[in-house]
Amino acid sequence: MSIGGAKKFFINFYIITPFLLFLIIFFYLFFNSFDFLKEKNLLEILFSSNWKPLKGNFGFFPFWFSTFYVTMLSALIFIPLGLLISIYISEYANKKFKNLLKPFFDVLSAIPSVVFGLWGFTAIVPFVSNFGKIFGIQTSGFSILSASIVLSLMVLPFMISLCISLFEMVPFSLKETVLSLGTTKFEMIEKVLIPECKRGIIASIFLSFGRAIGETMAVMMVVGCTIKIPKTPFDPAYPIPALIANEFGEMMSISSYKGALLFSAFLLNLFVLIFHFLFRRVFLKE
Amino acid sequence: MENEHIRIKNFSVWYGNEKALNNINLTIPNNAITVILGPSGCGKSTLLKSLNRLLDEVDDVRVEGEILVDGKNIYDKDVNVPALRKKMGLLLQKPQVLPFSIYKNVIFGPKINGIKDKKILKEICFKYLNMAHLWDEVSLKLNEPAHKLSIGQQQRLCLARGLAVEPEILLCDEPTSALDPISSKKVEETLLELKKNYTIILVTHILRQARRLADYIAFFYLGELVEFAQSKDFFENPRDERTKAYIKGDIS
């Protein structure tokens, strides 16, 4: 093989690494789950709540349901808040305010998740506990609601920055033209700006979802980690990342337990990737 | 002057620290075409945007003075800005169609103003596309996206759309400079017809266009109103030196 050819081969091989890495991770999780799944019934695993790993019972329902519940509730918070805030900053706030806020969001996204978790533990958990009392609900505060609030705050800066840049990409002359027809600014936003940016907004929501699903530490510190099927947002729960983090050390030694955990990691990964994939399809279809 | 529709009194505009318009005093007569003439950068667009308060949307802008439309100062605190803008139709140099179908473009304004009846909307669409001399070319494809039209057609669509909100005043910022000669001619013809019922303010830097269309001419130079006269007087007896120089082509 000539030197040029060898060089080319080396380069191509080097470049393929991300692809290989991804495959390795994905298949490692998949194969280990597969071994585990072979012995069990998939439906039973997904929908049973019988979780007694030492006896060989692996009902995953409480866990993925918790993940689902926390993420959905958090979406109910971060989607409207994120949109409202980004519209305000981009279209109503004056320049000085805007320039002050932009670095602010960058800085916020740099803060580690344990810090958010600590804040949740310090401020949100007591708040939720008191809030529940208003409704006559007894809760320690370690709950889905606390986790959703913390997650929303973690995800918001990213989503807001994204949406603001989307809105700023719409040409000013379009906004001018709509306004000159005698619309209120809000009508311009409602009828032209948002529809124009629809794709990007949905994409940013998906991306934020992906982040929220995978977030481990902050959620663990406030969600309660109890194996129960949560009914109200004031109930504690046990999302998949928290399960993995908590049970990991001990369980790697027991083969079926290990398989179960890797399966949950696989599920987690799958969810995140689905959202990521949706993001790319929606966003890149432009 | 009688028939005054708009009176601009001691009006100045600053972008930051730069003065774009200096103490303008100008009356725009009713139902006529007033051309704002002058070299680029002399504040013509700024003046137009001051009239429908689009200037409000720009950062760091300061205004002084008054602009009276039908006797009321549009910069008063209690002015309803969307209603003011509805009174003034805007036509920009580069046609800006809305990202909808042709039909939706035209009825966008009326719909915002509360007209829901489909029959009425269709009539409005027909009436104003006709007025803009565009109906024949698009009547069979009203549901197609507006951006597929040629530039000349887009500009006429913008005109129809602007007319559909039933303004009294038309503000046109170099509406034909991006168009080919045939489309330009069509737009100019339309404007000449419209002046019977609308007050038209046309910004341009093309002398010939001013000659063709203007009833009155306001000549601006470097942010100041230099001369205002009826079209004939303006070209035959220019009074200011700068006006003379501009007409001769020495400055542009």
Added chain:
Amino acid sequence: MNRYLKEKLFLILMKISLYLFLFMVASLFFSIFFKGISYLSFEMVFSKPKKGFYLGGGGGILPSIFGSLVLAFFSTLLAFLVSLPMTIFLNLYSKRKFSNFIRNFIDLLWGIPSIVYGIFGFFIMVYIGLKSSLLAGIITLSFVIFPLILRSLDELLQNIPFTLKEASLSLGLNKFQMGIKVFLKAIAPGVLSSILISFGRAIGDSASILFTAGFSDNFPTSLFSPVSSLPLVVFYLYSSPDKEVSGRAYAASIILIIISILISLISRRIGKRIYGK
């Protein structure tokens, strides 16, 4: 009238949302600072834990600060050294389609939650017979950082105006030399900024080092000893019933916040220099 009411209503909603958000952020900073500031003594920052540290004894979190810095430094270095040639190859040597194909996977890697990398790192650890250690932590962290830094370097290189590439080609330098010299000079501020941001991320990430880096009261003596880190100090100590102990979690948080803010601001400053030119 209805139209104007609608706008007014939404304006109120928008402002409420903004203030709510700002309030939550303020609450974050204030609650942590107030609870932690009294524990942020000189001893806390500059000494090792003494006996019974976790039960209320004296000492400080210096080994964790050191541990975090070392973990972050080496993992960022590792990820950077692997990414830089990769971006150069992606942008200069391979075909458009192939590059974009690979970029899809970089994006997917970017989306994987760090706990999954933690598991994967653990798998590698076990496979090569490593215990919870500094080395294992570094390797795992570099997996997390790798897509981040690769992506930002890639974006940087893609933004180099095409004319720059053409100009250097015409000067007769061969492709490889051109790659190194011209590009690196042009993107130096951006590269520095990306490295800093990744470093910041590496300091704060906890899920990946949870099973791989271990925890310890002492400074790591070798690559194979367990190492403690600031985020894990927070995680392990925050719920202690002893106020002295939980106070340390807050102190560690304050340090983390300060480090993150500093890094973020500095990298913005540096990053701006490209456009400031």
